[in-house]
Amino acid sequence: xxxxxxxxxxxxxxxxxxxxxxxxxxxxxxxxxxxxxxxxxxxxxxxxxxxxxxxxxxxxxxxxxxxxxxxxxxxxxxxxxxxxxxxxxxxxxxxxxxxxxxxxxxxxxxxxxxxxxxxxxxxxxxxxxxxxxxxxxxxxxxxxxxxxxxxxxxxxxxxxxxxxxxxxxxxxxxxxxxxxxxxxxxxxxxxxxxxxxxxxxxxxxxxxxxxxxxxxxxxxxxxxxxxxxxxxxxxxxxxxxxxxxxxxxxxxxxxxxxxxxxxxxxxxxxxxxxxxxxxxxxxxxxxxxxxxxxxxxxxxxxxxxxxxxxxxxxxxxxxxxxxxxxxxxxxxxxxxxxxxxxxxxxxxxxxxxxxxxxxxxxxxxxxxxxxxxxxxxxxxxxxxxxxxxxxxxxxxxxxxxxxxxxxxxxxxxxxxxxxxxxxxxxxxxxxxxxxxxxxxxxxxxxxxxxxxxxxxxxxxxxxxxxxxxxxxxxxxxxxxxxxx
Numbered sequence: 001x002x003x004x005x006x007x008x009x010x011x012x013x014x015x016x017x018x019x020x021x022x023x024x025x026x027x028x029x030x031x032x033x034x035x036x037x038x039x040x041x042x043x044x045x046x047x048x049x050x051x052x053x054x055x056x057x058x059x060x061x062x063x064x065x066x067x068x069x070x071x072x073x074x075x076x077x078x079x080x081x082x083x084x085x086x087x088x089x090x091x092x093x094x095x096x097x098x099x100x101x102x103x104x105x106x107x108x109x110x111x112x113x114x115x116x117x118x119x120x121x122x123x124x125x126x127x128x129x130x131x132x133x134x135x136x137x138x139x140x141x142x143x144x145x146x147x148x149x150x151x152x153x154x155x156x157x158x159x160x161x162x163x164x165x166x167x168x169x170x171x172x173x174x175x176x177x178x179x180x181x182x183x184x185x186x187x188x189x190x191x192x193x194x195x196x197x198x199x200x201x202x203x204x205x206x207x208x209x210x211x212x213x214x215x216x217x218x219x220x221x222x223x224x225x226x227x228x229x230x231x232x233x234x235x236x237x238x239x240x241x242x243x244x245x246x247x248x249x250x251x252x253x254x255x256x257x258x259x260x261x262x263x264x265x266x267x268x269x270x271x272x273x274x275x276x277x278x279x280x281x282x283x284x285x286x287x288x289x290x291x292x293x294x295x296x297x298x299x300x301x302x303x304x305x306x307x308x309x310x311x312x313x314x315x316x317x318x319x320x321x322x323x324x325x326x327x328x329x330x331x332x333x334x335x336x337x338x339x340x341x342x343x344x345x346x347x348x349x350x351x352x353x354x355x356x357x358x359x360x361x362x363x364x365x366x367x368x369x370x371x372x373x374x375x376x377x378x379x380x381x382x383x384x385x386x387x388x389x390x391x392x393x394x395x396x397x398x399x400x401x402x403x404x405x406x407x408x409x410x411x412x413x414x415x416x417x418x419x420x421x422x423x424x425x426x427x428x429x430x431x432x433x434x435x436x437x438x439x440x441x442x443x444x445x446x447x448x449x450x451x452x453x454x455x456x457x458x459x460x461x462x463x464x465x466x467x468x469x470x471x472x473x474x475x476x477x478x479x480x481x482x483x484x
Contacts, residue, residue: 003039007046056102057171060142062135067142071098071105072155073125075174079114094118095141098127099157103171106141107131113144126153139171139241166209168247173239177249179205179212180264181231182341183362186326187221203227204341204362205235205249206266211341213360214238215250216257223257229364232260244360268339268364274316276345276353284321284355285339285366286314289438289452290445294328311438312338312355313447318438320354327357334452337366350441433478434468437461443477444469459483 008021021042028041036044060067075097081090094114096107107129109117121127128150131142160167162176183204190198201216201224214235216223227233237255241248251257270285294308308328311320321340323330332338340355341362348354357363433453435446440461443454446469455469457480471480 003037004042007039007042010046057098057100057105058102060105060133060140062133062140064133066130066132066145068128068130069100070126070128070150070153070155071100072157072159073097073121073123073127074099074104074157074159076118076121076123077174079118096121097172097174098129099172100155101157103169104173105171106136106139106173107147108136108141108143109147110143113147117147121149124159126150126155128153139173139239164209165205165207165212168212168240168249170240170242170247173237175238175240175249176234176236177205177207177212177238178232178234178260178262178264179207180266181227181229181233182206182211182266182339182364183229184224184227187224204364205233206268206364207264208267211266211268211362213246213248213362214257215241215248217250217252219253220251220255220257227257227259232262232264234258234260246360266364268341268366270314270339272316273312273314273319276319276355278345278347278353280345281342282345282355283339283341284312284314284319284343286312286318286337288332288334288336288338289313289318289447290454291333309354311445312340313438320348320352322354322356323363324356324358327361327363330363332363332365339364339366431473431478432468432470434466437463437465437467439463444483453478455480455483457483 004022004025005018008018025038025041028044029036029038032041057069057071060069073096077095077097079092079094081092084091092111092114094109094117096109096117097104098107099105107117126149128148129142129144130146131144133140133142135141162178163172165177165179168175168177181203185202187199187201190200192198199218199221201221203214203216203224205212205214235249235251235255235257238249238251241250268283268285271280271282273284273286276282276284289311291311292309294306296304296306299305306325306328308323308330309320310323310332311318321343323332340357341364343355343357343361345353346356433446433448433455435448435453437444438447438452439445440463443456444459444461446453446455446467453469454477455471456477457469459467459480461467461483467483469478469480470482470484471478473479
């Protein structure tokens with residue numbers, strides 16, 4: 001065999017015949033004006049052919065001039081018409097979703113190809129595709145130049161009418177997903193490059209397979225004002241994107257969010273508080289032991305931020321959780337069971353660990369007798385509050401100021417004490433309260449397993465110590481004469 005045949009033999013390009021390869025080599029030799037012989041030109045052509053092949057959809061990027069790949073049809077959209085500039089006839093476009101084991105992508109078929117795609121393609125077919133990638137409205141799209149049905153090829157992709165959260169993967173579109181609302185955030189506005197104003201809002205959905213953050217754009221953003229945590233909804237025609245290494249489900253004007261009369265459960269998988277380590281981003285859950293008042297502070301940009309601290313206890317230990325931004329408005333109080341998702345474990349006051357619930361975190365109130373979501377806190381809101389307090393103490397990480405910083409470096413925890421009738425019956429009476437120290441500072445907080453008590457004392461106590469405080473109770477705080 002000659003040099004051209006040798007190079008062709010090593011080339012994995014079944015759609016190119018040897019004769020077509022020879023013609024391409026001759027054209028390359030002529031194009032280079034004799035600067036390349038047959039072998040060099042053959043290697044150049046082989047390199048160009050191989051560059052167009054991708055191992056999978058996940059390898060496709062908008063910067064590629066042309067790609068070739070195999071994928072399975074998962075959805076076929078309707079053909080749409082549009083007006084072209086000038087006297088040109090109206091155009092047509094049809095979008096077809098395809099997927100392989102690495103991801104999914106939208107194909108755009110134009111004009112005559114659009115009619116053929118709508119009338120001849122079927123969901124489940126495997127296609128050999130050649131086209132030009134570009135950045136589309138919902139992510140990468142491939143404008144199809146050539147397509148061929150391959151009845152012999154196999155692509156291991158399951159075709160779903162409705163998705164569960166664990167089924168989602170980057171690039172999926174036309175996604176229908178049912179879930180329970182775990183948390184919602186308020187609408188935010190932004191300016192587009194064309195000068196128009198856009199809107200965006202977020203909520204978190206859960207189902208038995210996991211949870212996901214849902215981003216709603218423009219008209220869909222208003223949906224957040226009509227729903228609340230605990231409701232079951234279906235996201236219609238969503239598309240999956242990635243942010244900070246995590247998948248999100250986005251909904252635009254073509255999609256919808258519809259309330260359902262169904263019961264969908266969500267079971268959080270929480271990390272035991274005793275196992276938490278500095279720098280982790282984890283999910284925790286437990287009972288709210290105490291809740292501080294909301295505090296405001298000034299950010300570096302002159303805007304005002306807010307934070308509220310609650311102490312959460314599970315079967316292993318307890319930890320302070322800092323709720324930033326609109327999360328500080330959540331209606332959480334002692335006795336509530338709550339789950340805190342995607343909180344960052346930071347260094348807090350007196351080298352104690354604390355959890356920071358920033359913009360990506362979600363907060364869900366749980367049923368008393370199960371780990372399934374019931375309702376989220378009132379006035380749920382959000383924004384970009386990775387709040388940085390100014391001149392208020394040391395900071396840890398980029399989620400926000402530490403609890404001690406936000407409180408001015410002190411321990412002004414106006415913590416809830418024994419509640420209800422128990423507190424009323426103790427007003428101005430001499431009492432003894434025995435419990436374990438769960439906060440050492442001012443005030444000291446004791447817990448006896450059933451209720452907590454705030455104690456004003458100068459006694460030197462430490463976390464985990466069991467002590468008895470004796471004194472009088474006023475406004476829910478025990479003013480101790482003796483601590484032993």
